Amino acid sequence: MSLKLYNSMSREIEEFKPVKEGHVGMYVCGPTVYGPPHLGHAKSYITFDILAKFLRISGYNVRYVQNITDVGHLTDDADEGEDKIERQARIDMVHPWEIVDKWTRQYMLDMERLGIAHPSFYVRASQHIPEQIHAIKELIDAGHAYEINGSVYYSVESFPEYGKLSGNKLEEQKDGVRISVNTDKKHPGDFALWKKAEPEHILKWDSPWSKGYPGWHIECSVMANKYLGINFDIHGGGLENKFPHHECEIAQSEAIHKVPFCNYWVHNNMITVDGIKMGKSLGNFITCEDLLSRHSKQAIRAFLLSTHYSSPSNYTEEAIEGMATGVARLDHLNRRAHEIAAQGKEEGSGDKNLLEICEKADKDINDCMNNNLDTPGSIAILYSCTSEVNKLFDGGQIGKKGAVAVISLLEKWADGLLGILPAYEEESYGVDLEPIMSLVLDIRSEMKKNKNYAVADKIRDELHKAGILVEDTKDGARWRKA
């Protein structure tokens, strides 16, 4: 079975076939760095992180490019608003690059804390001004763009396929909500490629038309084509960018290069909070930083991945807490497997059975992922597999061979791909806790033998407060980080 992906362009699930055998080029719209990363960013970038990782697991050589928008993204409609970064800079009374630097660092930090790997590389709009100017020239020469008063606009009427991604038709939008206040435009749907800067505007560059700055959409066309070619494999992004942003990217690139911009469009759905759209104006904005201060990255990821990327995730505190419980089960399983691998016998009579379970789970998860990245299905398999394996562990007939199979399964999928497995390494306390705990638990065991339960329980309670969980099992006491 090979990868099938839902293509927003065809609106069908399609078999994935790369442009170049064995290689995948993927471009994902990154953040505009003017404010804190939030749960919505997390959903989007976890989705594409997992897509990239799964493609690599499947044997592809993946080049994953993500942009950082650090100029040109306007606050308002009709290309009349302020640059979002300039606006934030004015509010904070700092240079725009300070805003860019601050939030880029925060973004990278949060992504890393969420276990999202770096793309192959990031590209920045501000570092591709000459390329963007060049593309705008080409569009003007080809009759797809026109200059008025130092600004350049793309003529949507010059590109008959405009609207093919979103299904929007130019005629039908005329009566819509869009209000054209920009009288320079020939058609209200025309969008800016280059904007002449107002005198107070700080971020501006020389161009053939004016001292100004590029429109928001052109950066993605230019950078995607520069690093991935004029026809590449996968373009990802949030659903809300389908129109107009992605539509504009297509119009720009295809008007210049005359070949399909990309072959597969993948859009992740949105986050709602208690059923309502998450938005700054609604005051229900969940930042990554806030979330990470209250939940483990594994619980956050499990929450996001338990909903399919193409469905909206509804954030509730209970939902994430529930995920933390589920994730703890995987952690326990992993620890038991490590214990058996470290201390158990070489082989056990249950190993064969266990190996079969692991093999089946491995195949089933792979099938799920091939099926349009079915992460909820993959998680379900890991959980049901956990129950089966626990039963076998309880039976005591498992040796190292079996335990290692469980560990590899967890490492490959729960950790490597999904990132929902808590780290196994013992916490470093500066001193080796193992002999100390061994001593404490020995003494406590003596007390229990003498039925001195009050003190034994006190030790357990106090250790728990100190962050160490003691569990009494048939084979004696066991401890781990709470």
Added chain:
RNA sequence: GGCGGCAUAGCCAAGUGGUAAGGCGAUGGUCUGCAAAAUCAUUAUUCAACGGUUCGACUCCGUUUGCCGCCUCCA
């Protein structure tokens, strides 16, 4: 008004024409000195409603209702 999508248990959520995965929660057992963990059992005769196609529909088609997103900055 136009475009796109969604509706499955108390909650989250798979289900891609063959008879409802999984998780959380809850209840009751096993184990335990008690906890914890693990484990077993129970928890949707039914998939928003109504029609249609089919031997067979949660799945395909139509209608209705409700919700969400985009069309204006958002991942």
